[in-house]
Amino acid sequence: DSGVTQTPKHLITATGQRVTLRCSPRSGDLSVYWYQQSLDQGLQFLIQYYNGEERAKGNILERFSAQQFPDLHSELNLSSLELGDSALYFCASSSGREGGTDTQYFGPGTRLTVL
Amino acid sequence: GEDVEQSLFLSVREGDSSVINCTYTDSSSTYLYWYKQEPGAGLQLLTYIFSNMDMKQDQRLTVLLNKKDKHLSLRIADTQTGDSAIYFCAERRSSASKIIFGSGTRLSIRP
Numbered sequence: 330d331s332g333v334t335q336t337p338k339h340l341i342t343a344t345g346q347r348v349t350l351r352c353s354p355r356s357g358d359l360s361v362y363w364y365q366q367s368l369d370q371g372l373q374f375l376i377q378y379y380n381g382e383e384r385a386k387g388n389i390l391e392r393f394s395a396q397q398f399p400d401l402h403s404e405l406n407l408s409s410l411e412l413g414d415s416a417l418y419f420c421a422s423s424s425g426r427e428g429g430t431d432t433q434y435f436g437p438g439t440r441l442t443v444l
Numbered sequence: 445g446e447d448v449e450q451s452l453f454l455s456v457r458e459g460d461s462s463v464i465n466c467t468y469t470d471s472s473s474t475y476l477y478w479y480k481q482e483p484g485a486g487l488q489l490l491t492y493i494f495s496n497m498d499m500k501q502d503q504r505l506t507v508l509l510n511k512k513d514k515h516l517s518l519r520i521a522d523t524q525t526g527d528s529a530i531y532f533c534a535e536r537r538s539s540a541s542k543i544i545f546g547s548g549t550r551l552s553i554r555p
């Protein structure tokens with residue numbers, strides 16, 4: 330158990346809908362990362378937050394957005410869903426401190442199926 | 445480019461050693477990581493190596509780093525069926541806080 334929790338575990342929805350994925354980082358970690366893992370594209374970095382502020386952005390679509398709240402949990406919002414958005418969405422957390430390994434610890438993921 | 449490259453598949457016999465290879469592009473990488481992903485699960489950190497090290501050993505795992513060639517390998521001794529998983533190589537660069545992941549190597553074990 331990495332200490333990172335994600336809900337829900339599974340989500341099935343229809344095209345055009347909007348969903349929210351939730352992540353709670355490990356105790357003490359200030360950074361949260363979101364990744365998308367699909368069969369044909371491997372693990373894609375989406376976005377990182379550090380202590381409530383956006384720190385780095387990857388291949389995140391405009392239809393997707395994220396935020397990190399004062400209690401450090403994070404939400405990833407996916408809207409106008411398309412079939413191709415079906416994937417595993419992982420959250421990871423790290424201390425966010427410079428100068429160290431800043432190892433990322435991954436949650437169990439949310440499997441999103443868009444029908 | 446940003447690529448961290450790995451071969452997609454590796455098949456080894458149970459009890460043999462597995463060697464999973466990875467190449468990266470940025471010589472400023474500070475830490476290099478190996479993660480394991482079992483079916484239906486998230487990524488689990490296996491080990492990491494700092495860029496000023498050549499080798500790191502942890503029980504059945506040996507990480508070798510050739511900084512000149514930007515080549516990283518993970519050797520699993522006495523491979524067991526429980527080692528079946530996808531193994532991801534990742535690098536962290538000094539100039540960035542994000543980590544770049546390879547595409548993963550699927551390790552399968554045959555009896």
